[in-house]
Amino acid sequence: MRKLMQDAARRALAYLDGLPERGVAPSPQAVAGLSSLDESLPDGPSAPEAVLQLLDETCSPATIAMAGPRFFGFVIGGSLPVTLAANWLAGAWDQNTAYYNATPATAMLEQVALRWLVDLFGLPQGSGGAFVTGATMSNFCGLAAARHAVLARAGWNVEADGLIGAPPVTVVVGAEAHPSLIKSLGMLGLGRNRVVRVPVDDQGRMRAEALPALDGPTIVCAQAGNVNTGAFDPLEAIAARTRPAGAWLHVDGAFGMWAAAVPSLAGLARGMASADSWGTDAHKWLNVPYDSGLAFVRDPDALRAAMAITAEYLPTESPYRNPSDFTPELSRRARGVEVWAALRTLGRQGIVDLVERNCRHARRFAEGFRAAGHRVLNDVVLNQVLVSFGVPEVTNRVIADLQADGTCWCGGTVWQGQTAMRISVSSWSTSDADVERSLEVMLRLADGAGTDPRKR
Numbered sequence: 280m281r282k283l284m285q286d287a288a289r290r291a292l293a294y295l296d297g298l299p300e301r302g303v304a305p306s307p308q309a310v311a312g313l314s315s316l317d318e319s320l321p322d323g324p325s326a327p328e329a330v331l332q333l334l335d336e337t338c339s340p341a342t343i344a345m346a347g348p349r350f351f352g353f354v355i356g357g358s359l360p361v362t363l364a365a366n367w368l369a370g371a372w373d374q375n376t377a378y379y380n381a382t383p384a385t386a387m388l389e390q391v392a393l394r395w396l397v398d399l400f401g402l403p404q405g406s407g408g409a410f411v412t413g414a415t416m417s418n419f420c421g422l423a424a425a426r427h428a429v430l431a432r433a434g435w436n437v438e439a440d441g442l443i444g445a446p447p448v449t450v451v452v453g454a455e456a457h458p459s460l461i462k463s464l465g466m467l468g469l470g471r472n473r474v475v476r477v478p479v480d481d482q483g484r485m486r487a488e489a490l491p492a493l494d495g496p497t498i499v500c501a502q503a504g505n506v507n508t509g510a511f512d513p514l515e516a517i518a519a520r521t522r523p524a525g526a527w528l529h530v531d532g533a534f535g536m537w538a539a540a541v542p543s544l545a546g547l548a549r550g551m552a553s554a555d556s557w558g559t560d561a562h563k564w565l566n567v568p569y570d571s572g573l574a575f576v577r578d579p580d581a582l583r584a585a586m587a588i589t590a591e592y593l594p595t596e597s598p599y600r601n602p603s604d605f606t607p608e609l610s611r612r613a614r615g616v617e618v619w620a621a622l623r624t625l626g627r628q629g630i631v632d633l634v635e636r637n638c639r640h641a642r643r644f645a646e647g648f649r650a651a652g653h654r655v656l657n658d659v660v661l662n663q664v665l666v667s668f669g670v671p672e673v674t675n676r677v678i679a680d681l682q683a684d685g686t687c688w689c690g691g692t693v694w695q696g697q698t699a700m701r702i703s704v705s706s707w708s709t710s711d712a713d714v715e716r717s718l719e720v721m722l723r724l725a726d727g728a729g730t731d732p733r734k735r
């Protein structure tokens with residue numbers, strides 16, 4: 280056991296050491312090498328050392344360097360060293376964190392981390408929460424609590440009786456709600472297509488004045504951090520409409536929610552605390568290992584009503600918080616351990632520094648593009664940058680060339696009809712030098728793609 284674990288640690292450290300200088304995308308040869316895994320299930324056992332060696336030698340080179348400093352695709356944080364170390368330790372503990380009585384240490388860590396997070400985000404004291412896999416599931420949890428509450432107010436017990444025959448629930452979203460939020464609504468039986476879509480402005484923000492009249496059981500889903508632009512819906516104005524109508528306000532803050540912890544950005548999130556539920560990710564801006572999402576609900580009883588189960592053999596009576604009363608899963612790993620370790624290590628100021636640094640890097644990218652004559656499509660208010668290098672074919676060619684070059688990695692998008700390269704700066708390990716090095720390559724490739732603005 281000891282030798283195997285030491286070998287795993289040695290291999291993992293060699294992988295991490297190589298991250299800053301290896302190509303961000305895996306080589307085509309490394310990816311092609313994965314086909315060697317496609318073998319029949321062995322009849323007999325293999326030496327664990329040999330299995331680990333196979334895993335490392337075949338798969339490590341075929342990974343994309345998401346954990347490294349120059350991965351700017353999607354919205355991806357790295358893993359702060361302490362969170363990876365805590366993850367290894369918690370893996371050894373192997374605690375099925377459903378009940379306090381059975382797993383007091385990990386349940387306590389989640390309870391404390393939850394209290395810290397409620398405080399950090401300025402949410403109402405006493406809000407409940409859940410540690411889940413990601414924002415898709417944290418939105419699912421918030422919306423499950425919403426579904427419970429709005430139907431309970433209409434005299435319907437949705438957990439007991441389902442949705443067939445229930446009073447209709449109106450669900451309102453912004454036209455640029457994240458597709459995973461729409462998926463969560465589908466999983467809850469609220470329908471992907473039944474939603475009322477509110478028009479957005481030129482940054483993708485919901486136009487509060489365009490909200491429909493709110494009446495009856497209603498859930499309004501706002502967004503803190505548009506996945507393309509980083510823009511925030513006007514939460515204060517939206518809450519001013521939902522509160523008097525008794526509608527439930529849910530905020531999808533997958534990455535933008537962290538702005539609420541940063542005084543210089545808190546203006547973006549003004550009104551966020553007036554909502555009823557919130558979903559965010561820890562694997563994005565808190566930089567903990569995958570997978571890790573966080574749900575918060577102002578009224579913990581609404582979340583508990585949606586998620587708790589009871590059975591004879593399960594210990595439900597406890598003066599402490601039982602994690603499984605608030606999560607879709609019964610058995611689950613102790614996700615809160617890494618969240619606690621990140622918060623305990625960074626402290627309030629460390630989180631402010633991390634978020635502000637990534638936002639500064641995003642502004643530097645935008646400034647570099649503009650100086651070279653390229654069009655930045657969004658107001659860079661957070662960590663997201665959208666840049667066009669000309670007609671869609673040219674922008675797509677720059678993205679493909681950049682991914683092949685390997686210095687850094689960005690993806691593409693079509694946003695409000697415009698093709699763009701997306702840059703998301705979300706990793707603790709990205710330095711000023713990484714940004715300059717990446718920018719230089721981006722501009723060189725854009726020039727090479729025939730997009731020199733003087734030649735356009």
Ligand SMILES: Cc1ncc(COP(=O)(O)O)c(C=O)c1O
Pocket residue numbers: 353354412413414415416457459460502504505506531532533534560572
């Ligand atoms: C605004 C928003 N909501 C939800 C999600 C889904 O998050 P996850 O992939 O962690 O489930 C994302 C992912 O980028 C997002 O940006």
